[in-house]
Amino acid sequence: MGTPRLLLVHAHPDDESLWTGGLTARHVDAGGEADLVMCTWAEGTVRHRELTDAVGILGMPRPPIMLGYADDRRPESAPDAPRLCAASFDEQVRALTAHIRELQPDIVVTYDALGIYGHPDHVHAHRLACAAADAAASTKLYHRAGPAWRVRSLYFATIPEWMMDLLAPSLFPEIPRDQLPGTPDSEIDVTVDVSDLAARKKAGVTAHRSEVDRSRAIAGFLSLPDDVQHKLLSVECYQRRDLVPGGCELI
């Protein structure tokens, strides 16, 4: 088989760059196909425009696919749509199944089961991606949403313990360390060195200008010393779940 095809499923504009930007840039630089499904924010919003810029910086060949639901904490993200977590899960699985069957990815990338740090939209996106990857392979389920397609592996982005140890003192000084997330090394399946792509990944993050202005966590990250930022941007960690024997390796 040729180069595997990637589909990234994210909840919010900026997560694609923060958590999986290095993997995406590496993949497209190597000639691989990659698409992004974004669950929240509607087309035409400022965050959608920023996301389109970020996706271009990462080198993705096509604009993001917007599911158009509202961010759990930002009703202005999609004024005419329900919140991602409140809308019909079956309708969402059907919609994502149709995209999977059309795009035919070998690998679906999303958040881990905790949504990396517990944001309800991230947890929901994880569940949605898992359910749709399974549903897409069924010849009987959602049969009007295209012919069945079997995704070979799921990759779940996670934050390693050591990364949270680096971030916690300056970003979350008021929260006891044992109440913050962080995946131990023993539970991480794939560590991707993206140090050569750190600058591009940071440019992807800062393309989300309105979020850089609003988010205390992103502003805090960008105020860290350059060497610490570089260390944090240089590694991405994933848990891998194979849906067929042998699964699919990243390139």
Ligand SMILES: [Zn+2]
């Ligand atoms: Zn998010």
